[in-house]
Amino acid sequence: MDSICDWFAADSARQYLAEDKLIENYYSNEVAELGVVPIVVSYVGNGKGKGLVATQDIAAGGRIFNERAAFAMQNMDNHPLARVCGVCLAFLGNKNNTMGNKDNNSSVEIAAVAHLLRRSLTPREIAAVNDAFAAAGLAKHEALDLSCFVEGNDTEMTKTCSTRYCSIECRNYDLRNGHARICPARVEHVDTFIEHATSTNESFLLALKVYAAVAERVASLGLSSPDLSAQEQLKRALWPFRLFAKDYWWNICQPDLDSSAEELTLALKSILKESSQYLKYIFANVPQLTPILTVEFYSLIMGIFEQNNVSLVNPSPVLSIIENLSLTDKILQSKILESVSQLMPENDCYSEHHHDHGSHNGGHSHSHSHGHDYEDDDDRSEDPFEVLDALVAEGNGLHTIHATINHSCTPNAMVFKDASTLVPNNVSKSETKIRNGSTIVIAIKDIKAGEEITVSYLDEGAVNEYDEDEDVEEEKEIDEDHIAWRAMSLKEYGIRKCECPKCAPPQA
Ligand SMILES: C[S@@+](CC[C@H](N)C(=O)[O-])C[C@H]1O[C@@H](n2cnc3c(N)ncnc32)[C@H](O)[C@@H]1O
Numbered sequence: 001m002d003s004i005c006d007w008f009a010a011d012s013a014r015q016y017l018a019e020d021k022l023i024e025n026y027y028s029n030e031v032a033e034l035g036v037v038p039i040v041v042s043y044v045g046n047g048k049g050k051g052l053v054a055t056q057d058i059a060a061g062g063r064i065f066n067e068r069a070a071f072a073m074q075n076m077d078n079h080p081l082a083r084v085c086g087v088c089l090a091f092l093g094n095k096n097n098t099m100g101n102k103d104n105n106s107s108v109e110i111a112a113v114a115h116l117l118r119r120s121l122t123p124r125e126i127a128a129v130n131d132a133f134a135a136a137g138l139a140k141h142e143a144l145d146l147s148c149f150v151e152g153n154d155t156e157m158t159k160t161c162s163t164r165y166c167s168i169e170c171r172n173y174d175l176r177n178g179h180a181r182i183c184p185a186r187v188e189h190v191d192t193f194i195e196h197a198t199s200t201n202e203s204f205l206l207a208l209k210v211y212a213a214v215a216e217r218v219a220s221l222g223l224s225s226p227d228l229s230a231q232e233q234l235k236r237a238l239w240p241f242r243l244f245a246k247d248y249w250w251n252i253c254q255p256d257l258d259s260s261a262e263e264l265t266l267a268l269k270s271i272l273k274e275s276s277q278y279l280k281y282i283f284a285n286v287p288q289l290t291p292i293l294t295v296e297f298y299s300l301i302m303g304i305f306e307q308n309n310v311s312l313v314n315p316s317p318v319l320s321i322i323e324n325l326s327l328t329d330k331i332l333q334s335k336i337l338e339s340v341s342q343l344m345p346e347n348d349c350y351s352e353h354h355h356d357h358g359s360h361n362g363g364h365s366h367s368h369s370h371g372h373d374y375e376d377d378d379d380r381s382e383d384p385f386e387v388l389d390a391l392v393a394e395g396n397g398l399h400t401i402h403a404t405i406n407h408s409c410t411p412n413a414m415v416f417k418d419a420s421t422l423v424p425n426n427v428s429k430s431e432t433k434i435r436n437g438s439t440i441v442i443a444i445k446d447i448k449a450g451e452e453i454t455v456s457y458l459d460e461g462a463v464n465e466y467d468e469d470e471d472v473e474e475e476k477e478i479d480e481d482h483i484a485w486r487a488m489s490l491k492e493y494g495i496r497k498c499e500c501p502k503c504a505p506p507q508a
Pocket of ligand 1: 047048049050051243244246307308402403404405406407408493494495496497498499500
């Protein structure tokens with residue numbers, strides 16, 4: 001059924017003109033969820049479709065909004081290093097109940113160290129962690145460690161589900177979005193799906209979450225609006241996801257159609273076909289989903305992640321402990337460092353352990369600095385603290401409002417995903433403090449009401465470098481190279497012709 005694909009991936013501009021009010025209302029509700037923030041999603045034209053626009057003047061350095069991912073996942077090879085919530089990527093505590101959690105030994109920090117060491121801490125080690133915290137003057141964090149089963153609500157389970165939650169709120173969120181339909185402990189074939197995704201493309205795991213959420217929406221529409229046709233129910237259930245969709249995965253992955261294009265399309269089709277086979281088994285009891293369990297539709301869902309995903313990084317609480325442990329417990333410190341180096345994914349190298357899924361990552365390289373200044377590579381390789389750079393939770397997420405921000409080569413805002421992203425001089429470090437897999441968007445220039453808010457999808461450092469005042473001739477030369485580099489790099493974000501003020505200045 002091609003028509004559902006055409007409808008789903010209607011180009012943003014056409015879609016906007018046809019459904020103006022519907023889309024605007026949807027986004028104004030989503031913006032309201034973020035709290036009082038000076039933004040609106042609207043049609044910005046110039047071939048860009050929709051974008052984010054300031055509704056008030058925003059001073060440089062000001063936080064515009066922060067947003068939790070609608071769907072997030074931890075990268076598979078990061079599991080040994082960080083035990084985090086399946087919804088928000090916050091580090092888990094070590095209490096599995098919802099009773100008062102004020103015990104000193106149940107903090108997120110102790111749970112994180114225990115996870116790295118693969119065992120419970122001895123009372124002496126617990127005391128050392130607590131002392132390290134006191135020495136650093138840091139507050140400890142409490143969080144739960146909940147399974148997906150709600151007491152009194154349990155269905156029969158033959159296996160276990162590894163998804164855990166840091167709070168009841170996160171667990172409820174996942175259950176509302178259909179977790180029970182894709183829980184390996186309750187549903188057959190989910191394990192095989194996950195295995196296949198892990199060995200081919202982990203974004204399939206996010207796609208699975210989207211299918212589960214659509215199934216949940218279809219089921220509740222079936223109850224609330226039984227008179228609607230099955231197709232209408234499906235379209236309504238899919239509607240919000242449609243606002244992310246632009247193109248087929250196989251088109252996005254190969255912006256330059258060359259001789260290898262056909263080969264790549266075939267390879268992608270083949271893994272989509274395998275993966276969609278498992279999807280069909282998993283959702284066999286939701287017949288309304290049949291039209292979207294095709295390779296074509298699956299390719300549109302994967303295209304969503306390719307163009308909108310934000311890579312997320314959450315620094316481990318162990319980072320702040322470990323440096324202060326040296327004062328109190330050298331032995332525990334070296335045990336942790338040794339364990340981290342054993343658990344590190346193979347070939348992971350210094351400050352380059354993020355996974356580029358071709359994602360819209362807001363233009364940030366991860367730079368983790370834990371107070372160790374390395375003079376050069378040789379020093380680094382001898383420094384046991386080097387392994388700390390792998391000690392973060394890493395994942396990917398899809399954010400509703402964030403995904404409406406367009407790229408500019410002269411951006412007026414910047415995205416922060418973790419406390420160690422390089423902070424420009426005019427932004428206070430305290431503005432960028434985040435936890436729990438959310439992103440923060442901060443103004444880096446004064447923004448006037450009515451102006452579009454833009455970020456750079458490319459490497460921030462590189463853009464700034466070329467913005468500096470240089471010798472005019474030299475700058476011209478650099479600019480020409482840089483324009484070519486930008487044009488090429490932007491293609492993988494679905495931008496064939498950049499419509500920012502620098503690349504397409506307004507005509508006089
Ligand atoms: C993350 S989405 C941003 C929201 C998008 N404009 C929409 O209507 O949904 C990224 C897509 O927006 C468009 N886009 C973003 N920045 C652009 C730019 N500077 N020039 C042209 N198109 C742009 C491209 O289609 C890109 O794949």
